[in-house]
Amino acid sequence: RRTGMYLIIPALVVMAAVILFPIGRSIVLSFQEAKLTAGEIGTAWTGGENYRRISEDETFTLALRNSAFFTIAEVLLVLIIALGVALLLNTRAGRNPIYATILLVPWVIAPVANAVLWKWILHANYGALNALLTGFGITDRYVNWLGTPGLALRMLLLADVWKSVPFIALILLAGLQNIPPALYKAAKLDGASTWQRFRYVTLSGLRTPLALAVVLQTIWSFKVFDLIFVLTKAGPADATLLLNFLAYRVSFNFLDFGYGAAIANIIFLIMFVLALVLIRLLKPGAPRSRARA
Numbered sequence: 001r002r003t004g005m006y007l008i009i010p011a012l013v014v015m016a017a018v019i020l021f022p023i024g025r026s027i028v029l030s031f032q033e034a035k036l037t038a039g040e041i042g043t044a045w046t047g048g049e050n051y052r053r054i055s056e057d058e059t060f061t062l063a064l065r066n067s068a069f070f071t072i073a074e075v076l077l078v079l080i081i082a083l084g085v086a087l088l089l090n091t092r093a094g095r096n097p098i099y100a101t102i103l104l105v106p107w108v109i110a111p112v113a114n115a116v117l118w119k120w121i122l123h124a125n126y127g128a129l130n131a132l133l134t135g136f137g138i139t140d141r142y143v144n145w146l147g148t149p150g151l152a153l154r155m156l157l158l159a160d161v162w163k164s165v166p167f168i169a170l171i172l173l174a175g176l177q178n179i180p181p182a183l184y185k186a187a188k189l190d191g192a193s194t195w196q197r198f199r200y201v202t203l204s205g206l207r208t209p210l211a212l213a214v215v216l217q218t219i220w221s222f223k224v225f226d227l228i229f230v231l232t233k234a235g236p237a238d239a240t241l242l243l244n245f246l247a248y249r250v251s252f253n254f255l256d257f258g259y260g261a262a263i264a265n266i267i268f269l270i271m272f273v274l275a276l277v278l279i280r281l282l283k284p285g286a287p288r289s290r291a292r293a
Helices: 002-030 049-056 058-089 097-108 111-121 128-135 149-177 181-189 194-205 207-222 226-232 243-253 257-282 288-292
Strands: 032-037 040-045
Touching: 002 032, 002 257, 032 257, 049 257, 058 097, 058 149, 058 207, 058 243, 097 149, 111 128, 111 149, 111 226, 149 194, 149 207, 149 226, 181 194, 194 207, 207 257, 226 243, 243 257
Parallel strands: none
Antiparallel strands: 032 040
């Protein structure tokens, strides 16, 4: 046991250097006024002033509301679509490896490349989506997808769902393949309907994969940055402003590093609490009787 502890010390030192130190530095910075002036960062201790500013900042409230909508909508859409895809791939006809290979294409595309791809698709003047809709007569004019406040955030949601579904579908597919087929046969012999077999066998067997998928997708959705940076820069009129981009804009556009660190710490706290709550509610891997006990 002592030898094992010695062997993991280098890994712990690296993790402390790349994870714990930045987190600690960010916490300290959030209690300071830190601005770039004349090529140097000047700091002054302000206590909780940055957090007080957050409570009064209407832009932060808007970003929080947009982030909540984006995260909830994406998690629900990704889980529903990914579960449907996983069920199809788990059938006899869907087990051909070519289908899983095609499914992985959106996921393996680099985030920035994915954003650029969707920028061309959603372009107001020569985008593929407008050309398709007008070509089939669904609309008679081109739509400014990324320039309309009511549509821009939903288009970002569409692009991120497209990229996120494959990985979550593979997680759920692995969970489906671990459910013993005998359980379905026993349920069918007992007279269980298709819905009952799905509810009590499939969903029960997917508790751990679903918990993992919900936690991962919640974190990924909450920290979306690439799409916003490439497609909208949080426009139009901050309609697509999310917390992650707000922290970036405050820190590197406005050069207010203390306030940006405070926003980043709020994001970290929200994601940490969400992860704990979701894991607690879903109780991955715990039988219901033991969970009640």
